[in-house]
Amino acid sequence: QVAEPRGKPPANGMHPVIYLLDGNAVFGAYYDATRLQQDLAGSAIVVAVGYPTDLPFDFLRRSYEFSPPEPPGKPLPRVNGYPPPLGGEQALLAFLEHTLMPEIARRYPVDPRRQILVGHSFGGMYALNVLYTRPDLFTQIVSISPSLWWQDHYLLDRESAFVRQAQAGKHDLRRSRLLLMAGGAESPQTVHEARSLARRLDQSLAPRGLATVYVELPEETHMSVPVASATHVLRHVLTARQQ
Secondary structure: OEEOOOOOOOOOOOEEEEEEEOHHHHHHHHHHHHHHOHHHHOOOEEEEEOOOOOOOOOHHHHHHHOOOOOOOOOOOOOEOOEOOOOOOHHHHHHHHHHHHHHHHHHHOOEEEEEEEEEEEOHHHHHHHHHHHHOOOOOOEEEEEOOOOOHHHHOHHHHHHHHHHHHHOOOOOOOOOEEEEEEEOOOOHHHHHHHHHHHHHHHHHHHHHOOEEEEEEEOOOOOOOHHHHOHHHHHHHHHOOOOO
16 A cells, blocks of 8 residues: 655655555554644655555564574474464565565655655564665664564674674765654563663764664553554654755
């Protein structure tokens, strides 16, 4: 699904694009938020990255597409088919980069400096992985309640590699922004790990240009925060000053 821009494009004639992982679950919230706040979001294109189901989540597909391969020689124990097949992160990345984003750019004049990826939970984990491994693909990443615990915190190694490369000048992060969010009523582990990650990245990569912001929404749970955060996300990503 695509929510087309309702207002005129910005002065440069190009529209920002917001890609929503788990689009089945959250597209409605962003559709309504952009419709009701056209002064803020009327120029934005909102793209739902979802699945052919009427359910809010396709747990098998998202578990596969948002996850890394299983550790070599360490297959995860499975009980009654859980966890489902894993390891499709590169296939999803290829779809985003080579199929979906070019198609949106073919349909609309898009601003390459305002390409935004939003993910929640497993999707938030995946969005961080995209930042760490392909920081050139999206200028803004929004990671809401990311599943940082997955596979014994596998993202820590990718985070460390990303920081080393950025500090060595291998990534230009001067236009890059990261918004980390969590709900105040989520598990203490989720809140602590998201807050700690924001602090680490701000301390290590702010001098290299990465703008990192952490926002906690009081009283929101793991399942309410992706919807409750929609307006805050729009305000953050669409009012960012472009360099």
